[in-house]
Amino acid sequence: METLLVVGAGPKALAVAAKSHVLRKLGLPAPRVIVVEAHAVGGNWLPSGGWTDGQHRLGTSPEKDVGFPYHSTWARGHNREIDEAMRAFSWSAFLVAHGTYAEWIDRGRPSPQHHVWAKYLQWVGRSIDLELVLGSVKGISAAADGWLVQVADADGGLSEIDCDAVMITGPGRSDRALTAHPKVLSISEFWDLAGRRALPPSSRAAVVGGGETAGSALDELIRHEMLTISVISPKATLYTRGESYFENSLYSDPTKWSALGMEERRDVIRRTDRGVFSVRVQESLLGDNRVHHLQGRVVNIADRDDRVALTLRNDMRADQVHSFDLVVDATGGQPLWFLDLFDSGATDLLELAVGGPLTQDRIENAIGYDLALSGLNAKLYLPNMAALAQGPGFPNLSCLGELSDRVLRSDLAQRGRVARERVSSAR
Ligand SMILES: Cc1cc2nc3c(=O)[nH]c(=O)nc-3n(C[C@H](O)[C@H](O)[C@H](O)COP(=O)(O)OP(=O)(O)OC[C@H]3O[C@@H](n4cnc5c(N)ncnc54)[C@H](O)[C@@H]3O)c2cc1C
Structure with missing residues (x-):
């Protein structure tokens, strides 16, 4: 079985791990998903993560949960079953499990506080028996047929995990200020x-x-x-x-995205995502x-x-x-924070893949349909960099179900290729 290592146990990790769990339950091929998390599942939605006090409310609807939009395109003939099975990990299933569904409806479906959203993610993690490694990813190097990921545990002890593919999530650190000044x-x-x-x-x-x-x-x-x-x-x-149906639909369903020109895509992102309240x-x-x-x-x-x-x-x-x-x-995360994790050999591979020094522009333009950086042998999934090339919903919570389909379908395609190569070399 292939191994996909996800850096950070936020909504993207849970979406991919839940979908992989569902696929395996249905007897369909899916990788083993290992999630490495520095704090706790949903850590960035808790006060300890440094991005919120946990009391503020989610901006998007919680129904945009780990399976949304429940319109799987993973494999013909199985999509309905996959959508049905994913509903077991939905926001409403979480409320039903906790006996608060009717109250939430009667109160007008309020957006949950961030710490409640973290509880939802933790519940998904427990429900799927998430393979969680508590520790901080400190380094990534290229291995013969994948990646070698260095993890430091809470006591500073280092270990290495060998995996076939890596997915990076989250906005990076929140403890840097414009300058060191007490005010x-x-x-x-x-x-x-x-x-x-x-x-x-x-x-x-x-x-x-x-x-x-x-x-x-x-x-x-x-x-x-x-x-x-x-x-x-x-x-x-x-x-x-902009939060009308017209804007939101581009987030939930990125199929129309590829028909837009680059300037139109930038315009949508400017109006609806970056630098807007x-x-x-x-x-x-x-x-x-x-x-x-x-x-x-x-x-x-x-x-x-x-x-x-x-x-x-x-x-x-x-x-x-x-x-x-x-x-x-409050200028937000650093989009390229994860580059510091890669050693010089791995950085060379990334530069070869994008055709030059690693800039945000080059990386954003090199994200493929599977949300991975094109041109690398081992998959490196960068959904946070996928807005421009693949759809504005991939970096946020707008289409986590579609995100997991794309990541896991590419794994299937990869295995199909490997299997075909094995057959032809055996002939
Ligand atoms: C205050 C705030 C409110 C937001 N509200 C919304 C909203 O309502 N709707 C929306 O769509 N988007 C919202 N966003 C954007 C949000 O960041 C993304 O939508 C979403 O959380 C990203 O999910 P994720 O899985 O990529 O990462 P995150 O939820 O950010 O999770 C990343 C995880 O990685 C862990 N981590 C970091 N570094 C390491 C490391 N080296 N090793 C191991 N683990 C590590 C962190 O502890 C964290 O748990 C909000 C952002 C902020 C800051």
């Missing part, structure tokens, strides 16, 4: 202090960033006593995410006259009279300096 908080410091009700009293606060991470931080800050709260982002205004967050900010938007990129940070002075740069305008007594760096 400039990384997003993990912010949530740690907010969770302990220990945010420093401030009159002028600023949140740098205009996306989901900033949205959650603002949703929290407006509950505290601040005179003003500025949102700093390079765009002309704070955009609300959900309608719910935007509504709570609109009603608060302390919240203002400042346009610009932060290019300098300095101490000024007990405050932090941020220099904001905009094309065609002179730099502006604004000072604050609390700054939260």
Whole structure:
């Protein structure tokens, strides 16, 4: 049996592991899925993960769960059975198992808090007997016919896992701030202090960033006593995410995506995903006259009279300096964080595959239908980099069922190829 190692036990890992479990139960070929997780299943949705205090609510509907959209395309003749079997791990099955389904419906299907979403993921993990390795992936090197993954456990002990394919998930670290300054908080410091009700009293606060991470931080800050709260982002205004059927359908069903030109795809992502606030967050900010938007990129940070002075740069305008007594760096994850895991030999292979030094642009353009980097012998699945090439829903929670189909179908195709090669060499 092939082994797929997933870095991080978030929704993507659970979606792929659940689908693989279902396929095997139905007697269909699927890899062994090993998930390596540094904190806990659903760790980034818990306060300890450093991206939330766990109390804020999911932006998307929880019905976009590990099987959504329940429209499997894995293999003709089996898709209906696969969809049926996946429903056992749905959000509604979780509520039924906990006796809260009717209440959730009667309360108008509210979005769950992040820590409840983590509980759902943990329940899926338990239900499928998830093969979980608790530890942090520290390095990845190329092996003869796959990857060698180095894992450090909580005590720092190192072990190696040999696998055929690797899938990377998650946004990377949240503990880095724009600069080391006691009044400039990384997003993990912010949530740690907010969770302990220990945010420093401030009159002028600023949140740098205009996306989901900033949205959650603002949703929290407006509950505290601040005179003003500025949102700093390079765009002309704070955009609300387009959430109508027309936009959402491109996320749930990426089949139309390949028919769009690159500029059209970038336009959809700009309007609906990157650097936009959900309608719910935007509504709570609109009603608060302390919240203002400042346009610009932060290019300098300095101490000024007990405050932090941020220099904001905009094309065609002179730099502006604004000072604050609390700054939260909510610029979000680093899309290429995982490259630090690869040793020099593996990095050479990745560079050969994309045809040059590893830039976000090159990697995004090299993601194939199976959500893996094209041109590598051993599969490296990078769904977080797949928005532009394959569909805007793959990096988030919008089509986890489709994501798992694509990853696992490629494994099937790979095995078909290996089997055909074996047959022809035996002849
Ligand atoms: C505050 C916030 C709210 C969001 N809300 C939504 C939403 O409502 N809807 C939506 O679609 N998207 C939302 N997103 C985007 C969200 O990040 C993705 O949709 C989704 O969580 C990504 O799932 P994932 O499986 O890739 O990773 P994650 O859920 O981020 O899981 C990654 C896991 O990897 C682990 N990990 C990290 N490094 C290592 C390592 N070296 N070794 C081992 N394990 C490691 C982490 O501990 C973590 O558990 C939100 C993001 C943020 C920051």
